[in-house]
Amino acid sequence: MNMGDNPLDASLLLFPIFEVTHIVSFAIAIGTVALVDFRMLGLAMPRQAPGKLMRDTRLWTLIALCATVFSGLLMYSTEPEKYYLNVSFLFKLACLFLAITFHYTVHRRVVLAQRSGSRIEAGAKLVACVSLVLWVSVVFGGIFIEFVRPGLSFN
Amino acid sequence: MLLDLALWLQNTGLMRALRESDHGYEILLSLHLSFISLFGAMIALTNTRLLGWALTQDSVSEVVDPLRWPKRAGFVCAATCGFLLFGMKAEEYYLNVFFRIKVMLFLTIATHALVFRPSVYNKPSELEGASGTPLRAKIAGGIALVLWFGVVCAGRGIGYIYPPPFSHHFTAMRAVPGERSAYNSANPAAPDARSGASNRRR
Numbered sequence A: 001m002n003m004g005d006n007p008l009d010a011s012l013l014l015f016p017i018f019e020v021t022h023i024v025s026f027a028i029a030i031g032t033v034a035l036v037d038f039r040m041l042g043l044a045m046p047r048q049a050p051g052k053l054m055r056d057t058r059l060w061t062l063i064a065l066c067a068t069v070f071s072g073l074l075m076y077s078t079e080p081e082k083y084y085l086n087v088s089f090l091f092k093l094a095c096l097f098l099a100i101t102f103h104y105t106v107h108r109r110v111v112l113a114q115r116s117g118s119r120i121e122a123g124a125k126l127v128a129c130v131s132l133v134l135w136v137s138v139v140f141g142g143i144f145i146e147f148v149r150p151g152l153s154f155n
Numbered sequence B: 001m002l003l004d005l006a007l008w009l010q011n012t013g014l015m016r017a018l019r020e021s022d023h024g025y026e027i028l029l030s031l032h033l034s035f036i037s038l039f040g041a042m043i044a045l046t047n048t049r050l051l052g053w054a055l056t057q058d059s060v061s062e063v064v065d066p067l068r069w070p071k072r073a074g075f076v077c078a079a080t081c082g083f084l085l086f087g088m089k090a091e092e093y094y095l096n097v098f099f100r101i102k103v104m105l106f107l108t109i110a111t112h113a114l115v116f117r118p119s120v121y122n123k124p125s126e127l128e129g130a131s132g133t134p135l136r137a138k139i140a141g142g143i144a145l146v147l148w149f150g151v152v153c154a155g156r157g158i159g160y161i162y163p164p165p166f167s168h169h170f171t172a173m174r175a176v177p178g179e180r181s182a183y184n185s186a187n188p189a190a191p192d193a194r195s196g197a198s199n200r201r202r
Helices: A014-040 A050-078 A080-084 A087-112 A122-147 B002-010 B013-020 B024-050 B060-088 B090-094 B097-121 B135-160 B168-174 B182-186
Strands: none
Touching: A014 A050, A014 A087, A014 A122, A014 B024, A014 B135, A050 A080, A050 A087, A050 B024, A087 A122, A122 B024, B002 B013, B002 B060, B002 B090, B013 B024, B013 B060, B024 B060, B024 B135, B060 B090, B060 B097, B097 B135
C-alpha cells in the first residue's frame, strides 16, 4: 500500500461500517432533536416538560452528532474531489452548520425557557419548525449527493 | 409467484408515475430516512432504558409510555415510504439479498413484539424495581436493539448490490430503444457486489 492510499478504499468492510455508523448516529442525533421539537409543537409526549426532555437527551444528541461528523469526515476522505464538487454535499454542509449553530444557541435557549404545564407560544413553535426544517434538509442533502451530476450545477 | 407479484406491483399506475418522475425516488428515500431517524431515536431511548443504560433518572413507565404512540406513528410513516420505494423497483428489491435479509429481520421483530409486548412493553409500571429492571425486560431491550441495528445494516447493504441486467425494470428503464444501455455495454457480466468505496453503487 502506498503512502497516499486511503485504507478505507483497500478494505471491503471498512467503508460500509463507517457508513452504517454515520446513518445510525445521525438517526439518533436528529431523532432526539426532533423528539424535543415535536414536544414543542404539541405532537408528542404532552406531559413531559420540553426543557426536561432536552436535558435528558442532550448527551445522546452530542455523542451522536460527534460520531456522525467523525464518520462523515472519514467517508469524505475516500473521494474528496467528488464531494467537494457536489452541490448537494455543499448544501448538506451548509444546512448542517446552520442546524448545529441554531440548536446550541436559539433552540436551546427557547426550549429551556419553557415551563412545565405552560402553553407553548407561537414563537417557540416557530423555532421548533425551523429546527426540523434544517435537520431534514441535511438528510435531503445527503441523499441527493449520489443523484446529482458532479460539478457545481443543479442537474 | 412472489416475483410475479413484484412485477405486477411495479407496473401499477402509481408506481410507474413515481418511477418516471424526476426526483420521486430521492424525495421518498430522504423522507424514509427522516422518519427512520425519529423512529430510531425513540427505539434507542426505550430499549436502552429497559437495559438500564440511559435515562435512569426517569422511571421505566415515564420513558416507555409517552413514546408508545409516537413510535407507532413514526413506524407507519417510515414503512409507508419504504413500501413506495419498494414498489417502484419491486423486482430489483426481490432479487436483492440484503432486502431479503431486511424482510427476515422485520419478521423476527414482529415475533419479538408478539413475545415481549404483553409482559414488557405494555406493562412498564411492573418493571420498576429496587434492583433495576427485571432480566426479561433487559433481554427484550437487548434483542430489539440488535434486530433494529441489523435492519439498518441490511437496508444500507441494498445499495451495494447492482440489479441483474436481465431485470425488467433495469432493461426497460435504462436502455434506449435501438441502443445498448451504458450499463450493459460497460458491464456485460456484472458481479453481484462491488468492493471498496469507489465502486459502491449508491
